[in-house]
Amino acid sequence: MKVVLYELVGKDDHRFSPYAWRSRLALAHKGLEATYEPCRLTDKDKIAFSQQERVPVLKDGDTVVPDSWAIACYLEDHYPDRPSLFGGPVGRGVARVVNAAADTQLIPAMARLILGDVFATIDPADREYFRKTREPRFGVTIEAIAAGRDSQRQPWLNALGPFRLVLKEQPFLSGTAPAYADYILFGTFQWARCTSPYPLLDRDDPIYAWREKMLDLFGGMGRKAKGYPVG
Numbered sequence: 593m594k595v596v597l598y599e600l601v602g603k604d605d606h607r608f609s610p611y612a613w614r615s616r617l618a619l620a621h622k623g624l625e626a627t628y629e630p631c632r633l634t635d636k637d638k639i640a641f642s643q644q645e646r647v648p649v650l651k652d653g654d655t656v657v658p659d660s661w662a663i664a665c666y667l668e669d670h671y672p673d674r675p676s677l678f679g680g681p682v683g684r685g686v687a688r689v690v691n692a693a694a695d696t697q698l699i700p701a702m703a704r705l706i707l708g709d710v711f712a713t714i715d716p717a718d719r720e721y722f723r724k725t726r727e728p729r730f731g732v733t734i735e736a737i738a739a740g741r742d743s744q745r746q747p748w749l750n751a752l753g754p755f756r757l758v759l760k761e762q763p764f765l766s767g768t769a770p771a772y773a774d775y776i777l778f779g780t781f782q783w784a785r786c787t788s789p790y791p792l793l794d795r796d797d798p799i800y801a802w803r804e805k806m807l808d809l810f811g812g813m814g815r816k817a818k819g820y821p822v823g
């Protein structure tokens with residue numbers, strides 16, 4: 593039986609959740625076929641079976657796993673004979689640092705560049721909910737964030753500093769081949785690619801070249817996603 597991933601959907605079938613992208617790449621890395629079940633932010637009834645209110649949620653037979661990090665750990669532990677996402681317990685521990693950095697530093701910094709475009713991409717039925725839940729997080733309106741985004745590009749580039757230093761020296765965050773740490777960072781970029789034409793990276797940035805390689809993985813699944821050519 594195929595695995596099912598419940599994931600966020602916007603208007604015109606844009607699948608843009610950075611967390612769901614982590615899980616999509618993790619499934620592909622494990623060579624698992626999946627079906628993708630679209631959920632709007634306000635479709636809470638669709639994921640009520642998971643006893644929480646966020647996507648992604650993985651359903652594998654009778655097993656239900658919410659949260660992208662828990663999903664990666666489940667796939668690693670439940671499918672040990674398939675290619676490893678972490679390369680062992682030490683790698684799992686270090687990937688968790690990347691996960692925390694993406695959640696607490698990169699996603700908030702990127703939001704200050706693309707939130708207006710995300711708002712335009714979400715399903716119209718979710719707009720009121722999105723405004724009501726997101727504006728208090730930033731303490732300003734979505735329109736004010738959009739109007740000030742150019743001033744936030746340098747802080748975003750600075751937040752990428754540790755990743756840039758590593759990618760100057762080695763092809764992937766995980767070393768010579770991509771693994772879950774790369775999928776975490778790449779998922780963040782897919783959030784932008786699927787919602788926003790805003791140029792996030794300069795062409796000579798080592799992260800730009802890395803992102804190109806990531807876009808080509810697994811038959812170009814990232815590149816084929818509905819969105820905007822990368823800037």
Ligand SMILES: N[C@@H](CCC(=O)N[C@@H](CS)C(=O)NCC(=O)O)C(=O)O
Nearest residue numbers: 600609611645646647648659660661
């Ligand atoms: N820590 C979770 C975060 C998941 C998350 O925040 N998902 C967003 C969509 S990108 C969500 O479902 N939000 C629900 C809401 O805002 O009501 C993970 O890594 O999966």
